[in-house]
Amino acid sequence: MTTTAANTAAWQAHAKQRLADTAPQARTPPARMQWTQHPNTGPGAELLGDLAGQLVVELGCGPAHNLAHLVHHHQAVGIGVDAARAQIHRAKVLYGHLDGLTLLTADATEFLTTTKRTFDVVYCAFGALGLSPPDPILAGIRQRLHAGGRLGFSVPHIRSDNPPGPIADTLALPDGQHRPITRWIPSPAGWTDLLTRHGFTVDDQQFLPPTTRPGCLIMTAHPT
Numbered sequence: 529m530t531t532t533a534a535n536t537a538a539w540q541a542h543a544k545q546r547l548a549d550t551a552p553q554a555r556t557p558p559a560r561m562q563w564t565q566h567p568n569t570g571p572g573a574e575l576l577g578d579l580a581g582q583l584v585v586e587l588g589c590g591p592a593h594n595l596a597h598l599v600h601h602h603q604a605v606g607i608g609v610d611a612a613r614a615q616i617h618r619a620k621v622l623y624g625h626l627d628g629l630t631l632l633t634a635d636a637t638e639f640l641t642t643t644k645r646t647f648d649v650v651y652c653a654f655g656a657l658g659l660s661p662p663d664p665i666l667a668g669i670r671q672r673l674h675a676g677g678r679l680g681f682s683v684p685h686i687r688s689d690n691p692p693g694p695i696a697d698t699l700a701l702p703d704g705q706h707r708p709i710t711r712w713i714p715s716p717a718g719w720t721d722l723l724t725r726h727g728f729t730v731d732d733q734q735f736l737p738p739t740t741r742p743g744c745l746i747m748t749a750h751p752t
């Protein structure tokens with residue numbers, strides 16, 4: 529199994545357990561966007577600018593709490609993409625009733641290289657960027673983001689000298705088992721290099737230091 533297929537399998541297992549445990553029902557989107565793994569800390573949707581009427585894509589949307597927030601509270605038109613079928617199923621149960629929200633099972637790069645549409649905003653909150661090789665995803669985003677568009681992403685930030693290549697990690701499932709996963713989480717300077725190489729200018733970089741959980745790096749950029 530490839531590293532990205534193993535990641536998808538881990539998230540598929542995670543979502544299936546969540547579906548079995550909690551029997552989710554349609555719900556009102558959360559009042560706040562979460563960029564970090566620390567609830568209610570750090571910036572919110574304001575990092576992405578005015579979203580009213582904007583076509584916004586989340587790559588690795590999981591259960592789509594964040595995208596549902598942007599559609600419901602900021603009047604964005606949202607497309608959520610996730611490689612794990614059970615994540616999209618869970619997202620549809622929770623938020624499929626919202627007008628202006630489309631949810632698709634697809635790998636981020638496959639979606640970006642097959643869609644004919646262009647987007648105002650693309651973002652990942654602990655999503656495809658950080659959990660997949662970043663080069664093809666950034667190339668795809670650059671192709672599909674129109675001039676004046678915005679990119680935002682957050683990733684766990686374990687060490688300031690993280691290598692640019694893959695690093696092994698584990699995902700804790702709701703039942704307490706751990707599945708091996710692979711992350712691509714270069715240093716802040718490494719991300720800046722990647723973004724520059726793919727034709728982006730960095731607008732903002734925020735580092736939330738580790739507490740009981742790993743730190744978090746949040747970056748925004750626009751096509752140069």
Ligand SMILES: C[S@@+](CC[C@H](N)C(=O)[O-])C[C@H]1O[C@@H](n2cnc3c(N)ncnc32)[C@H](O)[C@@H]1O
Pocket residue numbers: 535536539540562587588589590591592593594609610611612615634635636637652653654655656657659660
């Ligand atoms: C930690 S969850 C993030 C969920 C969501 N962004 C949130 O904030 O609640 C990571 C998700 O990214 C998805 N993912 C990772 N790599 C991906 C890729 N290359 N294409 C699409 N989805 C991907 C996984 O399947 C998983 O559902």
